[in-house]
Amino acid sequence: MIPLTFYLGLAALLFSIGLYGVMTNKNGIRMIMCIELMLNSANLNLVAFSSYTDTLNGQVFAIFSIALAAAEAAVGFAIFMAIYRMHDKINLDELNILRW
Amino acid sequence: MKINRPLAFLVALLFTAVIVVGAFGTSWNTVSELPENPTDQSNIEGIGMLLFTHYVAPFEVLSIVLLASLIGAIYMAKGEGNQ
């Protein structure tokens, strides 16, 4: 049997990859993609725990989380489109009007 | 401030290490054997049951959230000027 920790490790790896993407990418679309990656690593954890504790709650939550991710992606893309219309770009490191 | 890739990499690595060490260092309270159900591998039925009984309220809320975000996304993506 594959131990639970292996799933957790995989999820951690996925999360970190997504994290690295969020920290380094300038493009908003890419950032949203990386955030999806992080969400999915969380889903992986939920499902893994669900299986290893013999309950279904985690899987239900995974479904909720996928649905929310869809909503988040939709709103996120919409925001980026609005920004793009205003600035003609979606490079987030240049959109730093909320500083200091 | 410029984006600092090496730093980001290091931070990501550090975080992975912390999580992995945490995950491997914890003794999880799990079942000893995964359930064997050769007749029906799927648990769709169980999930469906849960979703419409115990989690029905969050489910309904989620539908409203989805609807709201849908409308919002359409409104924002469409823009103000062009009908």
Add this chain to the structure above:
Amino acid sequence: MLPVASLLILVPLIFAAVTFFTKTKEQAAGLGFLGSLVTLGLTLYAYMNFDSSTAAMQFFESIEWIPSLGVNYSVGIDGISMPLILLISIVIPFLILYSWKEDREAPNRFYGLILTMQAAVIGVFVALDFLVFYIFWELTLIPLFFMVNIWGGEKRVHASYKFFIYTHVASLVMLLGIFGLFYASWQQTGIPTFDIRELVTQFQFFESSLLRDAIFLSIIFGFLAKMPAFPFHSWLPDAYSEAPTAGSVLFVLLKIGGYGLFRISLPMLPNTGNPDLMITMLGFLGSFSILYGALVALRQKDLKRMIAYSSLSHMGFVTLGAAGLVTLSVSGAMFQQFSHGLIMSILFMSAGAIQTSAGTRIINNLGGLAKKMPKLTVVMMVGFMASLGLPGLTGFIAEFLVLTFSYVNLPGFVLLALLAIVITAGYHLWAMQRAMFGVYNEKLGDIMDINSLQVFSMAAIALLVLYFGLNPSPVLNMMITNSEAIVSLAAALGV
């Protein structure tokens, strides 16, 4: 019997609230005066019904407030607070009369703030619960801050912020000490309480002497910075000299630092880890403040700054007398608070009158004012003589008691303080000679003497200085009763 202690807070507060909504100068001043008169009446009522032969709390009231934390609204008056309440209730009406004819913007706020200040200071004096105490303690900051900030001199903004932040930080350190006291006592007894007397009593049962020292030092830091004592005084010259006359007088009436010393710190002192060290520290701060304030005052060019430093010097007697821990030295220190409030009010009113008439406070630019302002000169002379400790006036009684009886325990520090007495005489006489005597400085033009309301209010305070200088017993006796209680506490512990 009237619930005087609560009324003494409420009446000025209500009058202040109403005064804020008045439209004209006369209405504001009149209402303010009326409010202060009612407060004075209440104070006199309290004084008449006061029993000065007991050190116990009188006019005690207590209402439950936050039972889960043991917070009560409890107030009362004893011999430590009665004279100080008397002091502020007496001076405030005269202060309002003094500033009656001055023109300034927003008079409604001006008089409202004066009454708020009175309510807050009396609140500190009557509070018997640490939380109530602290709330009123911080409330005093607000009127003073705005007094300096709105009606102050040229550098008013800097001075007001400096005063506010400095004393506020000190108060926060004190609050930390109060919380330490609260939690340690909670751990000790299992019952949460904020009652000042209960906590001060519980203090001696704390096991860790480090904890006791830390609590004592952080609380006394708040008091010393408020008094102020050297080296926590640097907000004082700026704030005192930038404030308008009424503001300076309010600063003078802010006797809460010294009050805290007697009410809270002195009963705790014998139970600290190393009482001798603490006494030495207090004695040093006191006597050095006396000397230091006098020396620095001698070099000041600005009359008001000079008076401010002389105030620092005088407050040193409070610390020194408290450190003396002999019944009469402690009562001398209490009396010094009372006397200092009266004397400094006269001095700041005089300096304010000179500023208004001559347009400057720089001593070297004045000269020969006695010729043009004979009435002011007489009153100011009384104030200066009282301030330099002339017998027959209140300053002498306080200084004599402090010096004589602190000498029993702290001879070295008393000798240090005695050095300052000549210097104190020196700068007072120098200022008097330069500003009031000699040839009239024609550059000042034709100036007017103070108006009759000002004469009346200053002369009335001067008469009180004389009266209590000749017959201090009416306030001194109750002080002696209470200091006996404090000192016997210390003596029982062999300090």
Add this chain to the structure above:
Amino acid sequence: MVKTALEDFAFLIPLLPALAFVITFFFGRKMPSGGAIVPILAIAASFVISLMITLGLLENPGEVVSQSYSWFAVLNIGILIDPLAAVMLSMVSFVSLLIHIYAVSYMSHDPGKARYFAETALFTAAMLSLVLSDNILQLFVSWELVGLCSYLLIGFWFEKPSAAAAAKKAFLTTRIGDVMFLTGIIVLTSDLLKLAGGFQDGVYLLRFDEIFSYIPQLAALQANILGFEVSHLTLITLLFFGGAVGKSGQFPLHVWLPDAMEGPTTVSALIHAATMVTAGVYLVARTFPMFIAAPDSLLVVAYLGGFTALFAGTMGIVMNDLKRVLAFSTISQLGYMMLGLGLGSAIGLEAVGISIFHLINHAFFKALLFLCAGSVIHAVGTQDMRELGGVGKVMPITAATMTIAALALAGFGIPGTSIGTSGFFSKDAIIEAAYLFGEHSNNWIPYVFSIAAALLTSIYIFRLIFMTFTGKPRSDYHGHESPAIMTIPLSILALFALVFGGLTKTGFMSFLEETFANSFVNIDIGSLAVIGQNELVEAAGHEPVFVLWLPLIVAVVGLAVAFVIYYLRIVELGPIASMKNPIYRLLYKRYYQHEIYTEFFSLGIVYGVIAFFSQVLDVIVDSIVEGIGILTVGASEELRKIQTGVVQSYATAVILGVSLLIILVKLIMEVL
């Protein structure tokens, strides 16, 4: 009985002049001649009461007036009229009364005369209350009030910068002495507190009888000061003497007295004769039992007194200002009084007698000298002797009375008889006592000092008389004799200066010796002297004849010298009395006291210390506070730049923070 009734009015003695002060101060301007009549009547009443009490005491010296009331805390106010206080009271009120009468005319043209009479009334009240206080604190209170009044009166013409400066100087210099006095009281109180083991109800520790009863224990307490073992009693008495030095113008705190001439001349007369300067002598006399029981204290008093007598005399002979000569003469005579008290280490209680005797006589002739000088200044308008001369022709009464005063000051009289001026009896008694002291202890310094000072006294006072009243006018002035209201007090004083000493000589001494043996205190001076290691000699009377005659001879020599130089003008003084002569310059510059005291000590050392405190220490303390403020503002200015507004860096920071926090928590949990 009349006597008991009289005692009950004793409190009126200081109170009436004090009331007069209040009335004159507020209403004097509306009354004729500045309301002078109020203080005059008040002081006259005080004088009458004092005199009646004194006469009563003369009959029955043991029954003194003593009343005590609680003042505040454990301290009291009270009245003690024993022989010492009685004679002082009578003298002060009498001389003050005459000066007030004189001043009605003298001050008649001054616009501030109401203020003048108010302040002199207060001055007199303070001095009277000083004299009759029965405890050391009340004495100190009055002592300070006397100082305040002198400040107000010396600076009476406050529009004159020199007057304001002189007033300040007088107050500050005496204040140095006052602080020593106060220190003495503080040390005394704390010692008494220890010895008595706290306060008891109804026992006023600071009352003289209580203090005196603790003398043996006080003397036994030892303190270690700079390696010397000093008895507490010596310490206390020397601190008291420090106060007396300031008030009575003894070296080195005498510098204020000559400057005190800036006030009206009547004020100078009050200060020099009746009030103020005699307070110091009175203090030492009042606490004499303490002094005699304290080892070494009386010696210090004697040396300093003798030295001051000589030192002031040397300056007196070169001054050109009429009033300044008199001022130095006062310092010199006060030196005699102190010397007389100091000699108590040999002659015991008799010292109080001769010293106070001299004090009283001096009050008469010094008041007379000043009032005469005032009369001259009032008439002529200048007080520089170089511009005077020949005044005697236009002002015969003044000249005559002043000559009488000069004779009294120089001490003319025939030894062995009762013929002589007042000054003769008292001064010679002091000089004889100094001889006894020298013979007894083989220490001739006080005697030499007193004889030399007598010679100088005679020279400078007759120099003054000859320069002022004889010869031809050296400037253009128009003088006239003063009105009767001024000359009558002069004549009365002249009468007293002439005969008072001779009439009361023996009675006075024996009366004063009752001071410390009566219903209030009963002290055996002899046993106290043993504590103080002072060996008393038996009564005088076996001195060689030359000792009796030498003071007179010296006085005559002085008169002759002055006569030759300033009347006959045979000797040309040009080369000697010029600034090129270093000794003359030294004297004329008053031993460079101004340079040493003001410029070196005050401005140099004291001001340097102050500059350090105010410009270095205070700035440092303040900059620490301001620095913390500036630092905080600066730090936030820099730190806020961390908020870059870039989402990616926030994310990095958050994750880094979370990681580190987890590690930290883990580490802490490992450790605990």
